[in-house]
Amino acid sequence: MKRTASLTYFRNTPLSAQLLIVLLGVAVFSHAFLWNQAFSPAVKAQDKHPLLLSTGLLEAQEAELRIILWFAKGKPKENFLNQLPQEGWVWQESHPANSMSRGYSLAGYTRISQKSEQAIFSWYQGLVQDVGQAGGIAYLDERVPEGMDIAHYALQQNILPRQFSLSESVSSVAGWQESLLPRVVAGNDKVNIQVISQGYGQGRTALAIPVLLEEF
Incomplete structure (x- = not known):
């Protein structure tokens, strides 16, 4: 009965969602092979960084970039604001409205081009x-x-999918990339990269490291 129900659900799933599920499955099974190839010169040149404009999967020439520094125990002794770039950036400090919470964040916003992605990363x-x-x-x-195409992106960047969600127009993958990216625990999974996309061509895409904090 369970197998029949699963098959019926898959058949009733939109074709685009079916393709994404299949491609993500391929990503999982091919991840070990991709990781073994990650040290070849060709792959190293391609995988310098995971930022979107340099993937070759988009036509966009500019992107919005946000950096958020989060400190759960409150404002650190070190003054990071004085060390952060100022030209072309807008920075804002935030303290929780609830006085019982000690969290502190420092968020910055700017626009970047493909040429600046390597230096930014x-x-x-x-x-x-x-x-x-x-x-x-x-x-x-x-x-x-x-x-x-976030499934293509996951394969290109050697991402092992840990969590994914699908809706009529929005797809999301959170996973693990063997790198020095910061990591968080989402449910029972450790993840350090997430990509969310709506539509193809006309639409929108967000890359988040380690996960998305702000609304998509």
Whole structure:
């Protein structure tokens, strides 16, 4: 009975959702092979960073970038705001309205091009280390006004899918990439990268490291 119900559900699922499920399954089974190939020069050149504009899967030339520094135990002693880039950025500090909570966040917003992605990601990796040593997590959120094939992206970036969701127009994959990206626990899974997309061509896509904090 369970097998029949599962098959009926799959048949009633929209074709686009079926294709995404199949491709994500391929990503899981091929992940071991992809990881073994990750140290070849060709793959290294392709996988310098996971940011969206450099994937070759989009036509967009610019993206919105958000960096969020989150400290669950309150504002750190180190003044990160003085160390962060200012030109072209807008930064905002946030304290919880509930005085019983000690959380503190520092969020910044800017726009980037494909040419600047490599430098931005290298800077972000250093920021991850500094913020981690101060007891916080550095989140990255990159968005483009264009839909994308997230199953193709997951394969390209050697991402092992851990969680995924599908709706009529929005698909999301949260997974694990063998890298120095910050990680969080989502349910029973450790994840360090998430991509969400709505539609193909006209639509929108968000890349989040380690997961999306703000509404899509």
